[in-house]
Amino acid sequence: MSIPFKSSPVEFHQHQLFPSNIFDLLPKDHECYLYSELFEQLDTRALESQYSRKGQHAYHPKSLVSILIYAYSRGVFSSRQIERRCNEDLSFMFIAQMNCPNFRVLSDFRKNQGEFFQDCFKQTVKLAMELKLASLGHISLDGSKFKANTSKHKAMSYGRLKEKEQALCAEIDELIEKAKRCDQEEDKAYPEKTGYELPEDLKFKEDRLAKIRAAKQALEQREEKLNPGKAIDDKKQISFADTEARIMGKNGGFDYAYNAQISVDADLQIIVGQHISQNANDKQEVKAALQALEDTAGQLPDKVSVDNGYWSGGNLQTFEDNKVDAYVATDKGEKTHKIDLEKSERKVVKADFEYNETDNSFICPHGQILPMISEAKDGSRVYRGCDDVCAACPLKNRCCQSEKGHARTISTDDKEPLRRNMARKMETPSAQAVYKQRKVIVEPVFGQIKNTGFRGFSVRGKDKVAGEFSMVCAAHNFKKMAKAIFTGLIRPEFRNYAANAAI
Structure with a gap:
């Protein structure tokens, strides 16, 4: 006797008499419906004005940014994978309104509209503040390294760049001299050519020389900006693929990366400020962070807490100048030791x-x-x-x-x-109580971002990287807003939620 497994419904092989909406297959409380309404709040008029009435009709920028932010919130970052999901995943199809762009359209939009993504992030902050999800009462600032779209194997040191430049110049001169001496032999070797084309080996070496000179110039400009007037160390490196990325290390490993800084509100972990830095540490990041906060939220927070990576005279002076109530963890060696010096054998700090x-x-x-x-x-x-x-x-x-x-x-x-x-302030119980909250404000946010799968950038160049990270932060904020709405924490006054009273 055969086991009576469930059989497929009879409708599976039959056409339905009346057409149905394919999105009825999604649960009624699926998050894509809420995300679609949240995306409707984005203002894309500034970008729409850049499009022309001539030529083939373009995809609406609101549709493109909605697809990308929703994909990033679901942990899908490859433009090819996003296109595939738009053709196979019902929730993606709903966000795209059954109008899925080609992966190149998505990739080019992500690459070229960095400034627009930064504006989208600012809009998410303002929306969160209107929904009373962020108050700027207590902000925690932190940074984390994200891998650049390059590798150590696509880089060269300054000393090696100079050597290769000289060697390639010599090889090119030698090839040109050889070509002059052997015109007849070259005509026989390239009978199908007109005589005006460059031989492949010469063209390859000239292209290679141009890349080396461009990388060398970028490295010289970078070092002149960082250390004006000083000789460049031959060990200084630069990447050919992304000349603006920097070597950064963590836990014994070194790779090309960017230092992503976020300012997180204590109320609901909304990111209210963010910027991209090329510095390997955080000792100069407070000024840029406060500027980003003011540009995004229009005001500075009441309190800011940071770890001892931000312990520097410059950062402390910035807090003092802006009259911000700061809580900076004291650096090792500058903290008052609990063990008495005369009654122990510890080191003098x-x-x-x-x-x-x-x-x-x-x-x-x-x-x-x-x-x-x-x-x-x-x-x-x-x-x-x-x-x-x-x-x-x-x-x-x-x-x-x-x-x-x-x-x-x-x-x-x-x-x-x-x-x-600051060291004396951080010894008080009240300051320690404020600083203790930092680890549950900002650190989980980086964990949530990385747990979605985002560990490195898909674009190259600081400006484009800043745009992509703005999209990552915007996706995080939308997730927090969606969770607050689903859990009943808030009732926004738009679309289906307008009739519900705010809690």
Whole structure:
């Protein structure tokens, strides 16, 4: 006796008498319906004005941006995969309104409309604030590395660039001389040519030389901007594929990447500010972050919390200038040690020294004064004690770090008073309570973005990368808004939700 499995419905092989809507197959509460209504709130008039009435009709920019943001929210980033989903996935078909663009259209739109995506992100922030999902009461700022669309194998050092440039110039000169001496032989070798074409090997070498010179020039411009007037180290590298990407490392690995910075609101983890940086660390990112916040939300937050990666004189000064209530984790060595120095064998750290702002000097635990011995143009300072006094000090082995037996030195900058004030502030219970919230505000957001599968960029160049990351942040904000609506946290006043009272 055969097992009575369920059989296919009789309608499976029959045509229906009356036509049905294919989207009736989707659940009535499917998220694509809500996303479609949220996307309708986007203003694309600025981009629409760039289109021409002539030629073939273009896809509506609102349709394209809706498809891309919805795809990114679902973890689909390849333009070919997005096109495939628009032809196979009912939810994608609904967002695209059964009008799926070719993958090249999607790819070119993503590549060329970076500025528009940044505007879309700003609109999501304003929409979230109108829906009372973000208040800018407490903002947490953090950064994470995302891989650039290139690799270490498509790069070359400055020294190697100079060597290859000289070698290729010599090879090209040699080929040209050989061509002049062997015109008759060349005519026999290329009988189908007119005599005006370049031989393939010569054309290849000239193209290669042009790429090397372009990369070399980009590296020189970059280093002149970062270190004006200084000689370029031959070990400095640049990528041929993306000359604006930088080598960045994490957990022992190094690759070309961009430093993506986000400012997250504490209310519902809405990203209210973001920017792309080429810096490998976060010591200069506060100014750009506050500027991005003001451009997006129109105001600065009440409180900002950041980890010790942002501990720098420049960042602290930026918070001070903008009158922002900042909570910056104290850097290692500048935090007051819990273990008493005299009752233990621990090392002597910078926090054990007292800073005298009036004399601009440090005082060691045993009373020696360390005066400033040098100050650079960027404000960095070096303080140093007396060799003889340090040599006779009982704490010498735990304090002095010089292999040559020199006195203790302390390196800092001209913002030392701000450092001391912040360190004292972060020792208070109220500041620690505020900072404790940071780990549940901003860090989960990067985890949510990376868990969707976004680990690297699909475009090249800082401006285009900034546009793509704006789309990633916009997709995140739409997901947060959709969740708030589904859970009944809010009732927006548009479409099917207008009749429902706000909670």
